[in-house]
Amino acid sequence: MEDVPQIPTRKTALQVAVYAPLAAAPVPPDVVLVRGNARQVMRLAEAAQAAGAAGTGATAIPGLQLGAVEEKLAVIVRANQEMEKFHRGRASATPTA
Numbered sequence: 001m002e003d004v005p006q007i008p009t010r011k012t013a014l015q016v017a018v019y020a021p022l023a024a025a026p027v028p029p030d031v032v033l034v035r036g037n038a039r040q041v042m043r044l045a046e047a048a049q050a051a052g053a054a055g056t057g058a059t060a061i062p063g064l065q066l067g068a069v070e071e072k073l074a075v076i077v078r079a080n081q082e083m084e085k086f087h088r089g090r091a092s093a094t095p096t097a
Contacts, residue, residue: 029063043080047073 018025022032034044041059048054050072053065061069 029066031063032061032066034059034061043076044069044073047076050076 018027018029020026022029034041036044044059045054047069048061048065051065051068053061053069
């Protein structure tokens, strides 16, 4: 429950809401809502934190920070791919009993 006070709230009345796939949105987003499986959201949370956009949770990214999150996410995905290759190679080289 300590997270409840950190949830952002509107200070003014909502004028317009646009729901669309990000690539099809007619205007730049104020907030991007994301859904994914556990692995995807975990990586997104790591990227959001690295980009300084993790204050509201990984599934709601401020539109102005989307580019920074995307950049960090690309780095994290590449790093995870390299670690997976390393560990798979290491596991295949380890004799089993």
